[in-house]
Amino acid sequence: MRTLITISFCIIFTIVKTYAQNISGVWHGIAKTSDNKEILFVFLFEKNQETYNSTMAVPTFNVAGIKPRATTFNSGKLIVDGSNIGIKYEGIFDETTQQIKGSYTEGGNVLTLILKKGNPEMAKINRPQEPIKPYPYYEEQVIFENAEAGIKLSGTFTKPNEKGKYPVVILISGSGRHDRDGAIPTHKPFLVLSDYLTRKGIAVLRYDDRGFGESTGDFNTATTADFAKDVLSAVTYLKSRNDIDVKHIGLIGHSEGGIIAPMVANQTADISFIVTLAATGIPGNEVAVMQSKSLRPFLVPDEASFERNVREAIKIASSNEDISKKRNALTEHNNSYLAPILKSLGATDENISVLIEKETEAALKPWNKYFYNFNPANEFEKLSIPILSLNGSKDTQVNATINQNAIRNALIKGGNKNYKVIELDNMNHLFQECKTGNINEYKDIEQTISPIALKEISNWILEIIQIK
Structure with missing residues (x-):
């Protein structure tokens, strides 16, 4: 009897200890x-009475300050609900x-992830182009409002130290x-980019995307058109400053930002020039197919069949x-063509179900429907202001030749007389000089x-x- 009581007490103690474990602090x-x-x-877990607040960072992708919707730790089980950010x-x-010991899910990817208490040991990465404070120019943390959406966007404004009114660009x-x-x-x-331009005498405004970093709003429900409204709010903010030359407000957009810029310029007379970096010029559904x-990180037995099925999925979603x-039709379609591919790659039935x-x-999110149905050439065609279009010859995300031909043709059709379209040799989607242009190479390039x-x-x- 004494032995049974002792064993029972040990079990109860272990259970209570496990359930009462405080996971506050940094885990990696x-x-x-x-x-x-x-x-x-x-992850940084901070206990708030019976619940937790968490902040997530992904140093591999240089991302920090991610705030999941809710975090719970009950009976030894941790759940980080990041449905607001898709994780x-x-x-x-x-x-x-x-x-x-658990799993991390984002989009269709499920990864095994074991967390250990404490900070990770970080190897120093050499990034010689990143500026080191103190900067030889003025820097200000700013907040401006998109009143229509009821959100506040937080950013950084930089300009030369000397007094005066400066030309300015907004980074998208x-x-x-x-x-x-x-x-x-x-x-x-x-x-x-901001540091380089500011040193050249050009003021710069850059900001956290809505619903990310220190900006408010819901990123998951936003479309390209919504992001354009955020840029218009940035323009309104800049016009309120007394250190800006309002006749020289420009936009620099990267990738999707490169199709947002023309949208913004066509909604206001306040934009005097545009620079697009790795912008697309063909319809979104064609970009998605390409x-x-x-x-794609895997081989398929029939490329033509794969493309047909991708196009059908896009057709349903858009x-x-x-x-x-749409959900029922897309689920049925994905089960018919995607499940066999995943099965051939060794995925279990349970994981296949989750992935599908x-x-x-993910395909049914508002952003995708808008993007699939959007043709940026229509916006480029309406531009009458000066525009510089840059793409990298080794960009594997946005094909330079196909997209720049579409941009150039749209500008010619619209009668734009002041444009420059340049394909830069041996550069990838980030405009790094590279060997392959593959995404996995980005982080390895100094x-x-x-x-x-x-x-x-x-x-x-x-x-x-x-000139102007």
Whole structure:
């Protein structure tokens, strides 16, 4: 009897200890992708009575300040609900190893992720182009409002130290959530670009995307048109300053930002010039088809069949049918063509079901429907202001030749007399001088933006300002 009581007490003590475990503090872990790439995740858990607040960072992609919707830790089970940003983490606390063993889900990807208490050991990465404070120019943290959307956007404004009214550019990020530095795998291209232009006498405003960093709003429900409204709010803010030359307000947009810029310029007379970086010029559905093939991490037995099925999925997602009907049709379609592919790659039935559900929901987001049905050539055609279009010859995300031909043709059709379209040799989507142009190569390149690209941008802007 004494032995049974002792054993029972030990079990109860262990259970209580596990359930009462306080996970407050920093935890980190490394997940491996299907192609054996490592991604470092860092979580900060802060206990708030019976619940937790969490902040997530992904140093591998140079992303920080992510705020999941809710975090719970009950009976040894941790759930980080990031439905507001399209992610989720579920794990079980292991009393023996003092680790949290679980899985991280984002979009259609499910990764095994084991969290350990404490800060990770970070190898120093050399990024010589990133400026070091104190800067030789004025920097100000600013907040401006998109009153129509009821959100506040937080950013950084820089200009030369000397008093005066300066020409200014607004930096517009590409697809996906980005902070004001345009942080992409271990690089901060907007920080580098902003620093370079400010030193050349051009003021710069860059800001966190809505619903990310210090900006408010819901990123998940926003479309390209909504992001254009955010830029218009930035224009209104700049016009309220007494250190800006309102006759010289320009836009620099990267990737999706490169199609947002013409949209904005066609909605206001306040924009005097545009620079597009890796912009698309063909319809969004065609961009999606091309990327599904160029960025796909696996082989398929029949390329023609794969493309037909991708086009059918896009057709369903971009239709005006009721969302429930589209969900059912897309789920059925994905099960018919995507499930066999995943099965051939070794995915379990359970994981296939989860992946297809995630893929279906991701495709049904408002951004996708808008993008699939949007043709940027229509906006480029309406531009009468000066425009510089730059693309990299080794860009695997946005084909330079196809998209620049479309942009050029649209500008000619619209009668624009002041444009320059340049394909930069051996540069990738980020305008790094590269070998392959593949996404996995970005983080391994020391250079953040090629000096050649930086010089093309600044020289063209300064020339345009003098002409005008």
